[in-house]
Amino acid sequence: MPFDITPIDDKPAAQIKGLDLSQPLDPAVYRALVQTLSKYPVLVFHGQDLDAAAFHGFTRRFGTLQEHVLHKYRHAEFPGLSWLTNVASDGSVDEFGVRRATTWHSDGSYTAIPPTLGILHAYETPPTGGGTLFIDMGAAFDRLTPALQTRLRGLTGLHRHGAGPGGDMYDNSLSDKQKENHRDVFHPVVTQHPDSGRPILYVNETHTHKFEGINKTDSIALVNDLVAQAVQPDAIYHHQWTPGDMLIWDERSTIHRGEGDYTPTARRIMLRAIIDQISIHE
Ligand SMILES: [Fe+2]
Known part of the structure; x- marks a missing residue:
């Protein structure tokens, strides 16, 4: 190096x-x-x-x-x-x-x-x-139970700017013209790092607000649970x-x-x- x-x-x-x-x-x-x-x-x-x-x-x-x-x-x-x-x-x-930006997020997860x-x-x-x-959301995924990992591998998350349970600070921060950021984009809940091949938990509390096939209330609860499990103080x-x-x-x-x-x-x-x-x- x-x-x-x-x-x-x-x-x-x-x-x-x-x-x-x-x-x-x-x-x-x-x-x-x-x-x-x-x-x-x-x-x-x-x-x-x-x-x-x-x-x-x-x-x-x-x-x-x-x-x-x-x-x-x-x-x-x-x-x-x-x-x-x-x-x-x-x-x-x-x-x-x-x-x-004081709630957990990855930048631009609300983009396609x-x-x-x-x-x-x-x-x-x-x-x-x-x-x-x-x-590190690769390590966070590894810490989840095998049963939860398996469940998450089949899920798709919906992301929109500031729409997650921790996104309130962004209310009214976008102009009406910025419609592209008011649309949902879809990302697998478990992605794969292109270089390491490692599975990544791709969920954040600022922009992830729903999962396909799961109602709004349960989706928000799952976002909050996944983020809480991910952000262990030691990690x-x-x-x-x-x-x-x-x-x-x-x-x-x-x-x-x-x-x-x-x-x-x-x-x-x-x-x-x-x-x-x-x-x-x-
Ligand atoms: Fe940021």
Whole structure:
């Protein structure tokens, strides 16, 4: 590997050392990072320093960037990037920015072909709190009983933006024009990771709201039960941010959420990229 990989305890994460992400990197490095995600679905870098242009340059080489559904947070110059911020343009607290994304989800599970990678780079972080939590949904599937695993393999989940039992924060966040995100999309409850072949529990409490053939009430109960079983405290990778951190995670095999537990006036500003489909060019 063209970098050092240090596993983080027994968590689904590893720290990557020996790379300056602001510099041009060989395609082999990008391929190796993607390969590493099969074993460690969250990659952690410290001490990086990329402005928006450099972050855009780095992230777009993994593949096409997804322009985020919340237009308000898109970067003005690079619409493929979006801000994760609790600071409004006039400097006041953006309350939605504090609450946003604090229930378990995978980004874009409400799209027909969900994205593959999420990437966050931190610029300003609260002194305490404001972490991000991750769960490996391959390991979560393995922890389920064989009987439940068998039942889930035949199920299809319905996903729609913010329609899950934990999606209330997104009420009224989309314009009427964004109809495509108000439609249900269908994903198998058990997917297979394209690189590792591992079965993945593909359910989240923010966007999954129903299963085919199961009524609404029972569906919501099943979503809540599956997420509760998945998010065992010991299995969570808890990332406490410091400025300069960069995280790359596998959207296909993880769910995550922000803790949202920090003082709202403490500034928390990050740039985010979502990679639609991985496509690394020479
Ligand atoms: Fe997210």
